[in-house]
Amino acid sequence: xxxxxxxxxxxxxxxxxxxxxxxxxxxxxxxxxxxxxxxxxxxxxxxxxxxxxxxxxxxxxxxxxxxxxxxxxxxxxxxxxxxxxxxxxxxxxxxxxxxxxxxxxxxxxxxxxxxxxxxxxxxxxxxxxxxxxxxxxxxxxxxxxxxxxxxxxxxxxxxxxxxxxxxxxxxxxxxxxxxxxxxxxxxxxxxxxxxxxxxxxxxxxxxxxxxxxxxxxxxxxxxxxxxxxxxxxxxxxxxxxxxxxxxxxxxxxxxxxxxxxxxxxxxxxxxxxxxxxxxxxxxxxxxxxxxxxxxxxxxxxxxxxxxxxxxxxxxxxxxxxxxxxxxxxxxxxxxxxxxxxxxxxxxxxxxxxxxxxxxxxxxxxxxxxxxxxxxxxxxxxxxxxxxxxxxxxxxxxxxxxxxxxxxxxxxxxxxxxxxxxxxxxxxxxxxxxxxxxxxxxxxxxxxxxxxxxxxxxxxxxxxxxxxxxxxxxxxxxxxxxxxxxxxxxxxxxxxxxxxxxxxxxxxxxxxxxxxxxxxxxxxxxxxxxxxxxxxxxxxxxxxxxxxxxxxxxxxxxxxxxxxxxxxxxxxxxxxxxxxxxxxxxxxxxxxxxxxxxxxxxxxxxxxxxxxxxxxxxxxxxxxxxxxxxxxxxxxxxxxxxxxxxxxxxxxxxxxxxxxxxxxxxxxxxxxxxxxxxxxxxxxxxxxxxxxxxxxxxxxxxxxxxxxxxxxxxxxxxxxxxxxxxxxxxxxxxxxxxxxxxxxxxxxxxxxxxxxxxxxxxxxxxxxxxx
Amino acid sequence: xxxxxxxxxxxxxxxxxxxxxxxxxxxxxxxxxxxxxxxxxxxxxxxxxxxxxxxxxxxxxxxxxxxxxxxxxxxxxxxxxxxxxxxxxxxxxxxxxxxxxxxxxxxxxxxxxxxxxxxxxxxxxxxxxxxxxxxxxxxxxxxxxxxxxxxxxxxxxxxxxxxxxxxxxxxxx
Numbered sequence: 001x002x003x004x005x006x007x008x009x010x011x012x013x014x015x016x017x018x019x020x021x022x023x024x025x026x027x028x029x030x031x032x033x034x035x036x037x038x039x040x041x042x043x044x045x046x047x048x049x050x051x052x053x054x055x056x057x058x059x060x061x062x063x064x065x066x067x068x069x070x071x072x073x074x075x076x077x078x079x080x081x082x083x084x085x086x087x088x089x090x091x092x093x094x095x096x097x098x099x100x101x102x103x104x105x106x107x108x109x110x111x112x113x114x115x116x117x118x119x120x121x122x123x124x125x126x127x128x129x130x131x132x133x134x135x136x137x138x139x140x141x142x143x144x145x146x147x148x149x150x151x152x153x154x155x156x157x158x159x160x161x162x163x164x165x166x167x168x169x170x171x172x173x174x175x176x177x178x179x180x181x182x183x184x185x186x187x188x189x190x191x192x193x194x195x196x197x198x199x200x201x202x203x204x205x206x207x208x209x210x211x212x213x214x215x216x217x218x219x220x221x222x223x224x225x226x227x228x229x230x231x232x233x234x235x236x237x238x239x240x241x242x243x244x245x246x247x248x249x250x251x252x253x254x255x256x257x258x259x260x261x262x263x264x265x266x267x268x269x270x271x272x273x274x275x276x277x278x279x280x281x282x283x284x285x286x287x288x289x290x291x292x293x294x295x296x297x298x299x300x301x302x303x304x305x306x307x308x309x310x311x312x313x314x315x316x317x318x319x320x321x322x323x324x325x326x327x328x329x330x331x332x333x334x335x336x337x338x339x340x341x342x343x344x345x346x347x348x349x350x351x352x353x354x355x356x357x358x359x360x361x362x363x364x365x366x367x368x369x370x371x372x373x374x375x376x377x378x379x380x381x382x383x384x385x386x387x388x389x390x391x392x393x394x395x396x397x398x399x400x401x402x403x404x405x406x407x408x409x410x411x412x413x414x415x416x417x418x419x420x421x422x423x424x425x426x427x428x429x430x431x432x433x434x435x436x437x438x439x440x441x442x443x444x445x446x447x448x449x450x451x452x453x454x455x456x457x458x459x460x461x462x463x464x465x466x467x468x469x470x471x472x473x474x475x476x477x478x479x480x481x482x483x484x485x486x487x488x489x490x491x492x493x494x495x496x497x498x499x500x501x502x503x504x505x506x507x508x509x510x511x512x513x514x515x516x517x518x519x520x521x522x523x524x525x526x527x528x529x530x531x532x533x534x535x536x537x538x539x540x541x542x543x544x545x546x547x548x549x550x551x552x553x554x555x556x557x558x559x560x561x562x563x564x565x566x567x568x569x570x571x572x573x574x575x576x577x578x579x580x581x582x583x584x585x586x587x588x589x590x591x592x593x594x595x596x597x598x599x600x601x602x603x604x605x606x607x608x609x610x611x612x613x614x615x616x617x618x619x620x621x622x623x624x625x626x627x628x629x630x631x632x633x634x635x636x637x638x639x640x641x642x643x644x645x646x647x648x649x650x651x652x653x654x655x656x657x658x659x660x661x662x663x664x665x666x667x668x669x670x671x672x673x674x675x676x677x678x679x680x681x682x683x684x685x686x687x688x689x690x691x692x693x694x695x696x697x698x699x700x701x702x703x704x705x706x707x708x709x710x711x712x713x714x715x716x717x718x719x720x721x722x723x724x725x726x727x728x729x730x731x732x733x734x735x736x737x738x739x740x741x742x743x744x745x746x747x748x749x750x751x752x753x754x755x756x757x758x759x760x761x762x763x764x765x766x767x768x769x770x
Numbered sequence: 771x772x773x774x775x776x777x778x779x780x781x782x783x784x785x786x787x788x789x790x791x792x793x794x795x796x797x798x799x800x801x802x803x804x805x806x807x808x809x810x811x812x813x814x815x816x817x818x819x820x821x822x823x824x825x826x827x828x829x830x831x832x833x834x835x836x837x838x839x840x841x842x843x844x845x846x847x848x849x850x851x852x853x854x855x856x857x858x859x860x861x862x863x864x865x866x867x868x869x870x871x872x873x874x875x876x877x878x879x880x881x882x883x884x885x886x887x888x889x890x891x892x893x894x895x896x897x898x899x900x901x902x903x904x905x906x907x908x909x910x911x912x913x914x915x916x917x918x919x920x921x922x923x924x925x926x927x928x929x930x931x932x933x934x935x936x937x938x939x940x941x942x943x
Contacts, residue, residue, distance in 0.1 A: 289925070
């Protein structure tokens with residue numbers, strides 16, 4: 001912008017200089033000092049040509065730039081061209097008009113200078129002067145000749161008085177009688193100051209001899225006007241000789257007459273006017289060229305200046321517009337940065353300022369919107385995080401009942417990639433057809449006929465059946481057992497529906513356990529009471545009747561009573577087990593050494609140990625744990641017995657029991673782990689889920705309470721029970737059975753304070769003694 | 771623009787090309803003098819102008835240079851002679867000015883005759899010419915139109931009639 005301004009200044013300066021030169025030109029005309037003007041004409045002319053050339057160059061460059069911009073379709077060039085054209089037209093048209101008029105005017109006026117009558121008058125004046133002078137010369141010649149003849153008739157040598165009279169008679173300046181070589185013999189004249197009158201020239205002497213008399217004009221030269229004062233006419237006449245003597249020498253009468261000063265001056269003035277006029281006439285073409293050249297140059301300079309100023313003014317006008325347009329384009333492109341302001345006080349400047357303000361406000365508004373959007377985004381992201389980490393499954397249906405939003409919890413619980421079923425109905429999801437329909441039904445049921453003030457919320461539990469294994473969409477990894485879901489539904493605005501569900505299989509299982517233990521307790525109580533009388537009655541019957549019966553009757557009695565007793569015994573033990581399960585006494589937690597306890601229990605299984613079917617691998621230096629020795633003993637017993645039962649049919653069946661300390665990152669003991677591992681057939685998949693529920697068993701005989709009791713005791717001790725089937729790469733088991741097996745592990749995390757194995761052992765010993 | 775065209779017009783040689791009928795370099799001891807005779811006729815346009823009282827200027831210009839192989843040739847002498855001839859219609863005679871001297875001649879041929887020849891025009895004073903060096907002389911005789919009144923100059927620009935010029939370059943030792 002600054003550069004353009006500087007350029008504008010330079011160009012204007014050049015243009016103004018050119019104009020000033022032309023003005024000086026014209027001024028020199030006006031002041032009518034042709035000499036000065038003519039002397040510097042060429043210099044001025046070429047200077048102007050140079051200025052014009054410079055301006056042409058600038059205009060050519062500017063035009064080329066404009067054309068290039070137009071070609072490239074650079075923004076704003078069209079406007080610039082238009083403005084420049086308008087201004088240039090405004091400048092050029094008056095210039096051309098004035099030029100045309102002036103051209104005509106100059107041509108005509110130069111022609112009018114030269115007039116035939118003026119020329120004729122000058123010629124006539126000159127001829128008049130010449131005729132006058134000629135007449136004077138001739139007259140003096142005639143009179144001189146007459147005087148010479150008079151002298152010839154008179155005495156041989158005239159007296160000076162006679163000569164003086166002659167001079168006065170001739171009205172001459174000097175009169176002299178000269179010899180044949182022009183030497184003065186006698187003289188009389190006013191120019192006495194000069195000692196001798198000048199001598200006639202040889203030419204004159206020759207002419208005088210031939211024609212008897214000659215006369216001529218002298219000193220009337222244009223190059224020294226001062227000499228015009230001394231212009232004079234000379235006449236030389238041969239004085240005829242009467243005696244034709246040989247000794248007689250030739251004599252001449254030499255007369256000099258001064259020309260009247262006014263006559264000489266007038267004649268010279270006419271001559272100089274004539275010369276001047278002729279000179280002008282000759283230089284007519286040159287003059288016209290000069291004037292017209294000056295005019296043309298003026299026009300060219302003026303036009304160029306106009307064009308340049310037009311371009312500059314156009315630029316000046318267009319710049320704020322271009323600024324605005326550029327800004328608008330940027331805004332359209334999304335750039336709401338600070339816009340430049342055109343620093344002028346006029347409306348265009350105000351426009352750019354207003355535009356900049358507007359853009360600023362727009363930018364502020366946009367940043368505000370962005371900030372609030374970011375806030376909303378943040379809130380949403382937080383919500384999403386909560387949703388993602390929610391253990392409960394969440395599904396949002398849109399108004400058409402299609403799945404809209406799901407969370408990872410839902411996927412985890414249903415073990416289906418629900419996100420992949422977005423915008424599909426829930427009953428289109430394989431395996432969930434019945435579930436989907438049921439939910440739909442619930443929503444419709446609760447959505448319609450609401451009582452006043454009733455919340456349209458519902459909650460229900462669903463038993464989700466295990467999927468059909470033959471279904472092709474279920475790979476082995478996605479298999480799941482049947483599960484119980486607690487489902488809550490709530491309508492959302494715009495007809496959407498929210499479904500929240502939880503896997504409550506574990507809760508249900510726990511409830512079932514509780515119910516069973518209650519049943520078992522009551523049943524045991526009710527059954528156990530009559531059992532003792534039954535047994536006692538049967539034994540009394542045998543005691544009483546044994547002596548009275550013989551033979552087959554006795555045998556039958558004995559057998560029947562035996563049956564009754566054994567069955568009652570069996571029932572008793574069954575009832576006891578139930579009681580044990582239902583009414584386990586509250587655990588008395590005391591510090592004890594788990595290894596010692598296990599060794600004690602395993603003493604009962606010495607036969608199995610000896611047969612190599614049972615193997616204990618007890619870790620060293622176990623910390624003592626808090627536990628009830630009686631209950632823990634039962635756990636170990638149950639687990640070992642179960643394992644042995646599981647491998648009873650196998651020849652190479654083996655059971656391993658091991659203990660170890662699990663430590664945390666700092667190396668401190670965190671828990672004591674007890675593992676019972678067998679290489680039997682393992683748990684069935686169905687059983688695995690509900691192994692800890694009563695009456696779930698893999699065995700043909702047994703109450704199915706074993707693991708239930710284990711679980712219950714473990715809960716009492718705050719220990720965690722995990723059961724698993726061993727995979728192929730399970731280490732620690734060798735032989736053919738290594739490929740499968742079952743593992744039950746217990747982690748006791750309640751460690752005795754002030755732990756040391758020795759103290760624990762002591763406590764255990766004390767406990768045993770008790 | 772018309773002015774530009776005026777100056778770029780073609781220049782042709784006059785119909786009556788002036789000729790140097792006699793040209794002699796005279797060595798008098800160490801000095802150099804020039805004798806020459808130029809033969810020319812005035813073109814009708816020039817004669818017309820002269821007859822109307824326009825003063826004409828003739829110029830003879832001589833330059834003596836010494837050849838130098840290593841640099842521009844050195845100018846050792848430069849002499850110019852200028853004549854002014856004007857017709858005086860009042861007395862029908864021609865006046866020739868040469869330097870401070872003026873003479874009046876009754877006829878044109880007499881007046882021009884004084885211009886066309888120069889004898890024993892001493893150009894180089896003794897001692898200026900080096901005996902071993904090579905010298906040459908450039909002579910130019912022309913009608914000096916730059917002394918004409920400026921409008922006439924512009925009017926006659928490029929006219930062949932007004933071009934009267936003869937040149938001669940001659941070496942001497």
